[in-house]
Amino acid sequence: MPxxxxxxxxxxxxxxxxxxxxKAFSQKGANVSLLDINEEGLNNSYDxxxxxxxICLKQKIDITSKNDVFGAGNTIIxxxxxxxxxxxxxxxxxxxxxxxCTEEIWDKxxxxxxxxxxxxxxxxxxKMLKNGGGSIINFSSQSGKKGGARYQAYCASKAGVIGxxxxxxxxxxxxxxxxxxxxxxxxxxxxxxxxIGDYAQKRKxxxxxxxxxxxxxxxxxxxxxxxxxxxxxxxxxxxxxxxITGQAxxxxxxxxxx
Ligand SMILES: NC(=O)c1ccc[n+]([C@@H]2O[C@H](COP(=O)([O-])OP(=O)(O)OC[C@H]3O[C@@H](n4cnc5c(N)ncnc54)[C@H](O)[C@@H]3O)[C@@H](O)[C@H]2O)c1
Numbered sequence: 001m002p003x004x005x006x007x008x009x010x011x012x013x014x015x016x017x018x019x020x021x022x023k024a025f026s027q028k029g030a031n032v033s034l035l036d037i038n039e040e041g042l043n044n045s046y047d048x049x050x051x052x053x054x055i056c057l058k059q060k061i062d063i064t065s066k067n068d069v070f071g072a073g074n075t076i077i078x079x080x081x082x083x084x085x086x087x088x089x090x091x092x093x094x095x096x097x098x099x100x101c102t103e104e105i106w107d108k109x110x111x112x113x114x115x116x117x118x119x120x121x122x123x124x125x126x127k128m129l130k131n132g133g134g135s136i137i138n139f140s141s142q143s144g145k146k147g148g149a150r151y152q153a154y155c156a157s158k159a160g161v162i163g164x165x166x167x168x169x170x171x172x173x174x175x176x177x178x179x180x181x182x183x184x185x186x187x188x189x190x191x192x193x194x195x196i197g198d199y200a201q202k203r204k205x206x207x208x209x210x211x212x213x214x215x216x217x218x219x220x221x222x223x224x225x226x227x228x229x230x231x232x233x234x235x236x237x238x239x240x241x242x243x244i245t246g247q248a249x250x251x252x253x254x255x256x257x258x
Contacts, residue, residue: 002238004029007080009072011063011120012090014041016189017139017229021087024230025237026054033057033076036090063090063116073123082131085237086124088117088138091157093191095150095198106153113157114164121168125177133176135237138165140181142252150202158183162248169246178245180236185252186214186223219254 008025012018014036026032026049034049036042039060046058057079061068076083092112094105117138128134143151144158162181169179186192188211200207215221232251235241250256 002240003234006030006084006237007033007076007082008085008087008237009033009035009076009083009124010087010089011035011061011116012088012139013045013058014038016191017184017187017226018087018089019045020226021089021230021233022056023048023052024227024234025085026052026056028234030085031055031057031080033059033072033080035059035061035063035072037062063088063120064111066119069116069119069123073127077127083124083127083134084131085135085137086120086128087233087237088120088136090116091139091191093154093195095154095195095202097150098152101152109153110157110160113154114160117161118164121164121179125168125172128177129172129175133178135241136165136168136177136179137233137236138179138181140165140183140248142183142185142250142256144181144183144248145250145256145258150198165248166246173245178236178241180241180244180246181248182229182232182236183248183250183252183256184224184229185218185250185255186211187226187229188223189226217255218252222253224251224253 008030010018010022013022013034022032042058049056059072061072124136138161140161141158143155144162147155165179165181196207196210200210
């Protein structure tokens with residue numbers, strides 16, 4: 001079991017993909033640390049993992065704050081002694097016509113989606129250097145590889161995540177720290193529940209027509225399952241991907257091929 005007893009940190013662990021991945025890693029025997037700004041979501045994930053009979057750590061943090069991120073890193077080292085895997089999953093998404101995109105929306109999106117990942121990577125690397133290496137997984141998106149109308153700030157931030165991932169990967173490859181990005185297509189999470197109305201407006205659809213519309217555009221004819229994201233994260237976290245670093249891997253059912 002390559003994941004068993006590993007110390008795995010997940011940002012955005014209070015909702016959606018991050019919450020699912022946290023439970024999945026815990027089920028496989030990892031010691032998981034849950035980080036999120038949303039206390040209620042964080043508590044739900046924490047309780048579910050405790051009910052599984054597993055220990056974990058939770059910490060309410062804002063990933064855009066260096067103090068919060070590095071403070072959490074120190075707390076995790078005090079509890080679990082090391083950090084083997086750091087998964088930067090927290091993110092926000094706003095769909096808005098370009099001419100209506102305010103500086104606030106731009107700054108917030110870039111702060112959470114890009115600065116937050118830079119701080120997460122920096123904290124993870126500083127700890128991993130002390131225990132002989134590790135694996136960092138950053139959540140980019142298919143929108144990090146291909147722009148989309150009304151999606152300027154999100155696409156820019158997710159493209160930035162790929163640049164960050166490649167740069168940190170090259171700098172620390174010899175120290176056995178691997179850094180990769182996952183680029184999902186559509187996963188039906190609370191993020192989509194919130195933005196489905198805005199997407200429907202962009203395509204002139206009814207909200208209930210959006211998911212069937214996506215399925216019609218995806219070669220595999222369906223959106224991505226949570227488990228499929230967790231399976232790629234397991235792979236990138238474990239030794240089976242030991243020669244893979246600096247990659248931004250599409251998880252899009254064939255929608256993107258480069
Ligand atoms: N759902 C999709 O279709 C999809 C597709 C491609 C990429 N992604 C990426 O996957 C990741 C997870 O997305 P999701 O759909 O599960 O979203 P979600 O909204 O369900 O969960 C995101 C979590 O991030 C947390 N968060 C937001 N700002 C934060 C901050 N400043 N500090 C700490 N935590 C913060 C939220 O509280 C929330 O719990 C995101 O990075 C997203 O961009 C999602």
